[in-house]
Amino acid sequence: MFLLCLALGVAAIAGVGSLARGLTEGLAREGRTILGGDAAFSLTPNEATPAARATLDAKGRVSEVATLRSMARAASGDAALVELKAVDGAWPLVGAATLDPALSLGDALAEKDGVWGAVADPALLARLDLKLGDRFRIGSLQFEARARLTAEPDRLSEGVGFGPRVVIGEAALRASGLVQPGSLVKWTYRLVLPDGARGDAAVADTIAAVEREAPDSAFDARSRLNAAPQLERNVGRFTQFLTIIGLAALVVGGVGVANAVSAFVDRKRETIAVLKSLGASGGTVFLIHLAQVAALGALGIAVGLVVGASLPFVAIAALKDVVPLPLAPSIYPRELGLAAAYGALAALAFAFWPLGRAHDVPVAALFREHVAPERRLPRFGYIAATAALAAGLAGLAVFAAYDRRIATIFVGATLATFVALRLVAWAIMKLAARAPRPRRTELRLALANVHRPGALTPSVVLSLGLGLVLMVTLTLIDSSIRQQLSNELPARAPSFFFLDIPRADREAFAGLIRSKAPEAKLESVPMLRGSFVSIKGAPPDEASINPESRWALKGDRGVTFADAVPEGSRVVEGEWWTPDYAGAPLVSFDRKLGKALGLSIGDEIGVNVLGRTITAKVANFREIAWETIGINFFMVFSPNTFAGAPYMNLATVTFPGGGGDAQEFALMRDATKAFPSITAIRVKDALTSISAVVGNLAIAIRVASGVTLVASVLVLAGALAAGHRRRVYEAVILKTLGATRKRLLAAFAAEYALLGAITAVFGLAVGSVAAWGVTVGIMGIDFAFDPVGAGIAALGALALTIALGLVGTWRVLGEKPARHLRSM
Structure with missing residues (x-):
């Protein structure tokens, strides 16, 4: 049990760390292919100015790529949201796009007989019931599906999308009517440096030079080196979560270590007595047995490291055709060393106490401990x-964490x-000692x-309680997230978001919605994109x-302007501007983000919008109800700020x-047919896409938490095994006094049922409180108690306690009294 408990926790931590490091190394190794070049420069929603483009062209080979969301419509009227990617003739600079059938990309995207070509994700063809050669419409143009897109070299760098990918030519995009002032188009310029100037220092110098030579770009x-930063951040967060589960398994296993060492010392009672009677000091006795425990611990850690180190190799063999991630399996000394340190600290921390108790126990007490335990x-x-x-174990867990x-x-x-749990165990023992004695023997x-x-x-109580608390916590967090996605959000959220509605078409679009869905509520606001230039x-x-709020300063953010407080917001500090305000630009900020950025009323921020730097003074802070998924922005400017500016x-x-599916699909078809440049997000x-991702994560989390459950089972079995010697002694005495096997079995079953039931109730209560704290305090969603899932976990713990207890008891009851009586 000592070996298994220690090896299991070390293997979990080493495996998770090695797998994450392998993925990080793979991202770094394949960074050039993932990014599509040595460096990438992005803008939203405007293209680079001629001067900025000339600066890039002077540094090396450049490829221009535009990405946006749009609607693809089949001749049948069916429509689907797609992730549209428009590429120039130089794309891809690094790697290759794989098409089925194997056409050249130029032929697949070229204009033939007045129709542009496109390559599409097979999922889109299946969704719209299209075959190769069929035509579909994006924006104001018809496209012919000429090939299936089976591999895209720079896909990971662009994040997760809501729809299948469609690749078209850049000239086709410009002819489609989708590119208008204010359209949500992301323009990315991939740069490949000349041969001989591709070192890491050269790449960094090039980026610095571009920022210096094109400061207004x-x-x-x-x-x-950071080709997919969002993916790397998510890997880091998920790794920390799985590492914490591994630590939980190790801590649970630590209880098993303590039980095993206690049983070890108990079995060595006669040896210790002999050593002490021959003059050995308590310190000598402690060191002798510590050396044995340390040797066994080293073996358990070694087993765990071997299993953990093999996990990346097993993962790449099992998942290479399922998950297209650049995993680089190898032996990673740092991650294995960290896991070994966790294991060593846990083993020693839980072993010192039971080993130390043997130091001062007198020889006579050791011999009579059967009848007078001290x-x-x-x-x-x-x-x-x-x-x-x-x-030290706690400090290492904090110091080595992604999020401390x-x-x-x-x-x-x-x-x-x-x-x-220790107080619960103490309370159980005190209450049992003072409880009235039942009549039944x-x-x-x-x-x-x-x-x-x-x-x-x-x-x-300790071994079962720790594992049960974790299982109940994870079960209730999962149920709360699913409740939010499947019931609460759909009930409160809008049915559609419509993007890129031209300013000139706003009233016509509103009229269409009123005529096709008169009962629906329509809300519309201006939308622009801006990036931070200065803070105070x-x-x-x-x-x-x-650092946790620096994400807001990276890339572009949506901004808007309004003369009244947006619905779903309320001003909590400062004053809103008057409808006819005409002074210096003012901005309203989300309170939480504003305070995280160190802003106060009257501070100034600089935001680049449409190539122009806007300096605005913070007029007020708002509290925003983000959970409604309605229209709201971190930054809302006074209307005069963007007077005359083009926007969508x-x-x-x-x-x-x-709305029902038929009603919603009909409205989406009508709206996108009448306004081809508009993008509809249902x-x-x-939410279905998000639910699928959450479901996959939940499976991974359940598998990982299963390690903790296995550790709990091992520890529980070890605890029962540690008491085997004493149980044999008691059973022999009671059987000698006339107790039957049936009565002893009933007595032990009642004992295990009582302990299991009380521990299950505790685990249910504490796990529920922990899940509530995570969902409400950290995730910011409503807590949903799942009585079925939590009840199954609690009843499972109860059944497990009784079953393991009775398995061990059956062996005790099978012992023959005579053999043991002769040795007493």
């Missing part, structure tokens, strides 16, 4: 060493759970077993900002009570 620059605390030195090792705040919360919650014996010296109560007069990179409109359409489809 507002480029969002990336190098091949329980005392170890010496202060052992207590201090245990505390120092536990603090989350790791600190985990450490605090683990410590609190340990203390709470079996129940009286079960109650006595709960509180007697050497009772299994603390071990069972300083460049964003120099501003003192919480963003609109939402909400059917009262939620919220139900978006």
Whole structure:
């Protein structure tokens, strides 16, 4: 049990760390292919100016790519949201696009007989029931589906989309009517440096030179070293979560280590007595047995490291055709060393206490411990060493974490759970000792077993409680997320988001919606894109900002203007401007983000919008109800800020009570047919895509948390095995006094049922509180209690306790009294 508990936790941490490192290394190794060049410079929604483009052209070979969301419509009238990608003749600069059939990209995208070609994700062809050679419409143009897109070299760098990919030529995009002032088009310029100037330093120098020579371009620059930053951040966060689950398994296994060491010391009682009677000091006895435990611990850690190190190799063999991620399996000493350190600290922290208790126990007490067990605390030195090792384990967990705040919360919650479980065990024993004695012999014996010296109560409650708390927490978090996605959000969210509504078509679009869906609610606001240029007069990179909020300063953000407070917002600090305000530009900020950026009322921010830098003063802070998924923006400017500027409109359409599929699809067909440049995002489809991602993550989390459950089972079995010797002694005495096997079995079953039931109730309560804290406090969503899922976990824990207890008890009851009586 010692080996299994330690190896399992170390293997989980080593495996997760090695897998994440392999993915990070793969991203770095394939960074040039993933990014599509040595560097990439992005703009939204405007193209680079001729001067900025000339600056890029002077540095090396450049390819221009435009990405946006649009609608693809088949001749049947069916429509689907697509991730549209328009490429020039130089794309791809690195890697290759794979088409089926194997055409050249130029032939696949060329204009033939007045019709442009397109290559599409097979999912789009299936969704619109199209075959190769069929035509479909995007914007104002018809396209012919000439090939299936089976591989795209730079797909990972562009993030996750809501629809299937369609690739067209850049000239076709410009002829489609989709590119208008304010359209949400992202223009990316991939750059390949000349041969001999592609080192990491050369790439960094090139990016710095472009920013210096084209200071007003507002480029969002990336190098091949951070080709997919969003993916890397998500990998880091998910790795931390899985590592925390691995640590939980290791901590649960630590209880098993303590139980195993206690059983080891118990079995060595006669040896220790002989050593002490021959003059061995308590310190010598401690070191002898510590050396044995350390040797066994080293073996367990080694087994865990071997299993963990092999995980990336197993993963790439099993998932290479399922998950197209650039995994680079290898042996990673840092990750394995970290896992070994976790294992060593956990093993020593949980072993010192039971080993230390043997130091001062007198020889006579060791011989008579069967009938007069003596329980005392170890010496202060052992207590201090245990505390120092536990603090080292906690410090390592925080120091090595991706997000130290989350790791600190985990450490605090683990410590609190340990203390709470120990108090629960103490309370159970005290209550059992003071409870009235039942008349039935079996129940009286079960109650006595709960509180007697050497009772299994603390071990069972600790080993079962930790695993159960984690399982209930994860189950309820999962159910809350699913409740939010499947019930609450669809009920409150709009039915559609309509993007890129031209300013000139706003009234015509509103008239169409009123005529086709008179019962629906239409909301429309202007929408522009802007990037931060300055915060309180300083460049964003120099501003003192919480690292967790720096995401807001990267790339472009949606901005709008309004003369009244937007619906779903309320001003909580400062004053809103008057409808006829005509002074210097003002801006309203989301309170949470504004405070995170260090802003106060009256501070100034600089935002680049449509190539022009707007300097605006913070007039007020708003509290925004983001959970409604309605139209709202972090930044809302006073209307005079953008007087005369070209912009698009963003609109939402909400059917009262939620629309039916037929009703929504009909409106989407009518709207996109009448206004080909408009993009319709059906919220139900978006939520379905998100639910699929969440479902896949939930599966991965359940598999990982299963490691903790296995550790709990091992620890519980180890706790019962640790008490085997004492149970044999008791069973022999009771059978000698006339107890039948049936009565002893009933007594032990009642004891395990009582311990399992109380622990299950505790795990259910604490797990529910933990899940509530995560969902409400961290995720910001409503908590949904799932009685079925939580109940299954609790009942499973109860059944597991009884089953394992009775399996061990059956062996005890099979012992022959005579053999044991002769040795007493």
